[in-house]
Amino acid sequence: MADPRSGGAQVVLDGVGVRYPGGTLAVHDVSLTIDAGAFAVLLGPSGCGKSTLVRTINRMIEPTVGTVRIDGQDVRARDATLVRREIGYVIQAVGLFPHYTVAENVAIVPTLLGWDRARIAQRVDELLTMVSLEPARYRERLPRALSGGEAQRVGVARALAAQPRVLLMDEPFAAVDAIVRRALQDQIARVHREIGTTIVFVTHDVDEALRLADVVVVMNAGHVVQTASPAGLLAQPADDFVRALVGVDAETRRLVTERPLLP
Amino acid sequence: MTYLRGHAALVAQLAGQHVVLVLVALAIALAIALPLGVMAARRPRLGAVIVAIAGVLYTIPSLALLALLVVALGIGPLSAIVALVLYAQLALVRGVVAGLRGVDPALLDAARGLGLSPRQMLLRVEFPVALPVVLGGVRLATITLVALATVAAWIDAGGLGTLIFDGLAEHHTQPVLVGALASMMLAIAADAALRGLGRQVQR
Numbered sequence: 001m002a003d004p005r006s007g008g009a010q011v012v013l014d015g016v017g018v019r020y021p022g023g024t025l026a027v028h029d030v031s032l033t034i035d036a037g038a039f040a041v042l043l044g045p046s047g048c049g050k051s052t053l054v055r056t057i058n059r060m061i062e063p064t065v066g067t068v069r070i071d072g073q074d075v076r077a078r079d080a081t082l083v084r085r086e087i088g089y090v091i092q093a094v095g096l097f098p099h100y101t102v103a104e105n106v107a108i109v110p111t112l113l114g115w116d117r118a119r120i121a122q123r124v125d126e127l128l129t130m131v132s133l134e135p136a137r138y139r140e141r142l143p144r145a146l147s148g149g150e151a152q153r154v155g156v157a158r159a160l161a162a163q164p165r166v167l168l169m170d171e172p173f174a175a176v177d178a179i180v181r182r183a184l185q186d187q188i189a190r191v192h193r194e195i196g197t198t199i200v201f202v203t204h205d206v207d208e209a210l211r212l213a214d215v216v217v218v219m220n221a222g223h224v225v226q227t228a229s230p231a232g233l234l235a236q237p238a239d240d241f242v243r244a245l246v247g248v249d250a251e252t253r254r255l256v257t258e259r260p261l262l263p
Numbered sequence: 264m265t266y267l268r269g270h271a272a273l274v275a276q277l278a279g280q281h282v283v284l285v286l287v288a289l290a291i292a293l294a295i296a297l298p299l300g301v302m303a304a305r306r307p308r309l310g311a312v313i314v315a316i317a318g319v320l321y322t323i324p325s326l327a328l329l330a331l332l333v334v335a336l337g338i339g340p341l342s343a344i345v346a347l348v349l350y351a352q353l354a355l356v357r358g359v360v361a362g363l364r365g366v367d368p369a370l371l372d373a374a375r376g377l378g379l380s381p382r383q384m385l386l387r388v389e390f391p392v393a394l395p396v397v398l399g400g401v402r403l404a405t406i407t408l409v410a411l412a413t414v415a416a417w418i419d420a421g422g423l424g425t426l427i428f429d430g431l432a433e434h435h436t437q438p439v440l441v442g443a444l445a446s447m448m449l450a451i452a453a454d455a456a457l458r459g460l461g462r463q464v465q466r
Contacts, residue, residue: 060375084375084377089377093367095371096373098392
């Protein structure tokens with residue numbers, strides 16, 4: 001997996017625990033290796049610690065114990081803002097800058113990194129095309145003139161702008177309707193195949209997890225209860241919790257997840 | 264309006280002084296209220312104290328405050344400007360706090376996650392997004408200062424209040440009316456200008 005041309009970095013969580021001030025244990029002793037270029041999905045009910053865990057990777061939350069390493073390097077070895085610029089970040093609420101145009105939003109990280117104007121302009125067009133937004137039509141729009149689905153496409157483009165080797169996505173498609181969600185899922189799967197960046201994706205939606213993941217990490221009450229491929233999860237759920245989560249219609253799901261699924 | 268015809272140059276000069284008093288006070292007041300407002304927005308407890316103090320300052324009768332300031336700083340524009348700066352704090356700090364607190368937390372989460380430093384977040388995200396609300400505070404402060412600045416004439420700081428106090432002393436209503444009307448017109452003009460600016464800022 002250490003292919004130097006691979007667009008992704010390996011992410012290793014080593015004994016990571018997060019205790020919030022007040023004593024709540026959000027994440028308990030998680031050790032996990034996400035291969036370079038993998039599409040990993042953290043799956044679990046709300047409050048299970050999956051969002052907290054993913055936010056330790058870009059130092060939005062500092063673990064109480066344990067270390068996070070990206071391609072072998074402890075993320076705490078460098079300034080948090082510099083680490084974050086190299087890691088894509090997409091959240092459910094999108095969080096586009098309302099006073100910036102679409103192009104300016106996509107250009108945020110390259111601008112912070114000091115890219116020159118021409119390179120940024122070219123990259124913005126490239127990214128908008130990648131997320132199926134015609135640059136000429138969308139470049140100068142303000143976020144308030146976008147639909148929910150379009151806004152999240154811009155959110156994805158913005159996160160990928162500086163070619164991050166790791167992309168974190170926290171319930172990115174939970175706020176859009178089912179049809180748009182399906183389109184966005186297909187899109188991110190395609191983008192992942194094209195650029196091979198490592199994706200760590202958080203969701204509570206089992207179908208979404210099974211559809212997108214190379215590897216599913218099931219979490220409950222701050223613990224990782226199973227790490228498996230989608231097929232493995234359906235065939236051999238580790239315990240009753242996972243069995244209940246993947247549900248009664250596991251047989252139907254098995255049919256749905258047989259690869260290749262996407263065009 | 265015979266008075267105005269005879270004293271147009273004087274009225275214009277006093278109006279000019281009035282505008283300068285307000286602008287200088289407003290600039291100084293903003294330089295104080297911005298950092299104060301940022302602190303207040305970041306720390307709710309400290310913020311409550313800061314706003315409470317600004318509120319108490321606002322309740323001091325203007326003549327009393329000027330009298331006290333004259334004891335400390337003497338008569339003239341300096342005391343007047345200090346008084347105006349103090350009175351402006353309530354509206355300005357409240358505007359900054361409301362503006363910053365109104366910024367969508369998701370926007371801040373995204374900005375931090377993209378790798379903006381705290382300073383970049385403040386300058387590139389928080390202030391621009393809060394600006395319309397902050398400007399609302401500036402507008403309120405400006406109108407208040409234009410009205411209050413008339414009292415400055417009482418301690419020889421000039422401005423349109425001079426007409427009012429002189430008229431009172433000479434039992435002459437016309438200069439009082441002219442001073443009051445001119446001051447009101449200034450306030451209305453400032454209000455309109457800042458409203459226009461606010462609309463521009465909102466794109």
